[in-house]
Amino acid sequence: MRFRLTPHDTSFFDLFSAMGQVLLEGTVLLTEAIGSEPPRRAAIGLAMEDVEHRGDETGRELLRKLDTTFVTPFDREDVHELTSRLDDCLDLMQATVDLVVLVETGPLPPAVGEIVQVLSRQAELTAEAMPRLRSVTTLTDYCSEVGRLENQADQLHRRVLADLLAGGRDVFEAWRVKEVVDRLDGVADAFERVAHTVRTLAVKES
Amino acid sequence: MRFRLTPHDTSFFDLFSAMGQVLLEGTVLLTEAIGSEPPRRAAIGLAMEDVEHRGDETGRELLRKLDTTFVTPFDREDVHELTSRLDDCLDLMQATVDLVVLVETGPLPPAVGEIVQVLSRQAELTAEAMPRLRSVTTLTDYCSEVGRLENQADQLHRRVLADLLAGGRDVFEAWRVKEVVDRLDGVADAFERVAHTVRTLAVKES
Amino acid sequence: MRFRLTPHDTSFFDLFSAMGQVLLEGTVLLTEAIGSEPPRRAAIGLAMEDVEHRGDETGRELLRKLDTTFVTPFDREDVHELTSRLDDCLDLMQATVDLVVLVETGPLPPAVGEIVQVLSRQAELTAEAMPRLRSVTTLTDYCSEVGRLENQADQLHRRVLADLLAGGRDVFEAWRVKEVVDRLDGVADAFERVAHTVRTLAVKES
Numbered sequence A, B, C: 001m002r003f004r005l006t007p008h009d010t011s012f013f014d015l016f017s018a019m020g021q022v023l024l025e026g027t028v029l030l031t032e033a034i035g036s037e038p039p040r041r042a043a044i045g046l047a048m049e050d051v052e053h054r055g056d057e058t059g060r061e062l063l064r065k066l067d068t069t070f071v072t073p074f075d076r077e078d079v080h081e082l083t084s085r086l087d088d089c090l091d092l093m094q095a096t097v098d099l100v101v102l103v104e105t106g107p108l109p110p111a112v113g114e115i116v117q118v119l120s121r122q123a124e125l126t127a128e129a130m131p132r133l134r135s136v137t138t139l140t141d142y143c144s145e146v147g148r149l150e151n152q153a154d155q156l157h158r159r160v161l162a163d164l165l166a167g168g169r170d171v172f173e174a175w176r177v178k179e180v181v182d183r184l185d186g187v188a189d190a191f192e193r194v195a196h197t198v199r200t201l202a203v204k205e206s
Helices: A012-035 A038-068 A076-102 A110-165 A171-205 B012-035 B038-067 B076-102 B110-165 B171-205 C012-035 C038-068 C076-102 C110-165 C171-205
Strands: none
Touching: A012 A038, A012 A076, A012 A110, A038 A076, A038 C171, A076 A110, A076 A171, A076 C110, A076 C171, A110 A171, A110 B076, A110 B171, A171 B038, A171 B076, A171 B171, A171 C110, A171 C171, B012 B038, B012 B076, B012 B110, B038 B076, B076 B110, B076 B171, B110 B171, B110 C076, B110 C171, B171 C038, B171 C076, B171 C171, C012 C038, C012 C076, C012 C110, C038 C076, C076 C110, C076 C171, C110 C171
């Protein structure tokens, strides 16, 4: 245990709320990356790295606070779990943007934009939920809705996939698009795991 | 907490048992979908959606019961975890059938049928285990056997994959088959995660 | 609860340390498999099966010990969790080697060797960490470093992938390489989940 000058008013809830805001910024950049042409993408990739670093820093701050705090708002392992699950969302978004930069797909099919809209909605709900963790049992609707959105992302994903698999275009271009949409699907899953973790907290308190 | 007319005789164990039965129905439809020609598949897809909705409803019933019950047979978070893991199996089966409907593969290689047989066996064991959750420490054999079957599904999956990757057929058709078998492999993993969760319950009680 | 002649000096820590050693052997064979030509690979595949069986046996020994021991060094479910997560690493390594044997890729790109080096480093750190589980709160650096390595593996993975997706070679050969590197990426994730589990233990004790 080492000394740290954590201001007294930075609570766990403040830090989780900060994570929620970073996720929101992440989906804004993800939307831009998906919608832009190759020359613009590199700059967005750099901005995304910056956002991810800030997310990492907030995650580390949460773990430091956990290591140096005796009384925590939830079971210690649940603070850790929620931190990791939020971090996963950001990691996967950054990985997706990085892949979009690296593989030079042409313009992506419109349904890909629809998937990103679903992810953005998940991020909004997550960002709204984080400051309300104090009264976690009121977050049941958030959890269900994020799960419903994950289902919707899955359906869109399968539709894009079926279209790519129908053939009739360059197989490598089809494959590039497929790798991007697979990762977007992974982001939707990651948001659902955050919601699952929050639901676990609610279940323990109910 | 809201009023609900849950009949007193519907226990957590009854609801988990109902989930087990729904999973069994799911593998029956999955087997049909894999074995049938494209024109039949759409009808099976609709039947599978219906089965999935019933599974969802049972899952929601479990969570409602959890929110309104003070004394639970396992730690509250474990009831939640097991419910989610069972729900995952069904989600992934429905996603697989939906993909089989959407991508028009020709007849699937026989080894694909073998994988589905392994999943059906996992579902049977799971359905048999659910009513026995009352004495969870007796379920160790079920857990090991589902793990062994997952291994077997993995091996079959790799064999099909190696065959597809050898080339010599239309790459898009190979890819369509690959997406289907990948999802079947995911179902086998999901059954193993259910068994892992049950093993955790046993470990806590032993 | 049945009688067993577990020697008194085989502690949970000894068994976890043994698992760490087996993982290390696994990465040695993985490195060989990746670097060798097809005729050599089958023998390595057999050696890997043997290593995996020993890992399984150690895992079973851990669970048996758990079922017959009243006082455990961590919460019972955490001993189970850590055992399963270590087992996952080995399963995925064996699956990767098996796939390398089954699909006859030509020589793999050098970046694939770099990924395997990262995994080997993760295995070394894990093997070093296991005997130190007694003082789990000192393992924070191990956890962070394994996470950092996972990130590095991810980046290498995306670089190989982007290269394959650029086209210009036989699509089936590109695909074979892709399946191998995807699995290596899965191994890196599995090591990170071990570290995550260890971090959870530390968080509970801190």
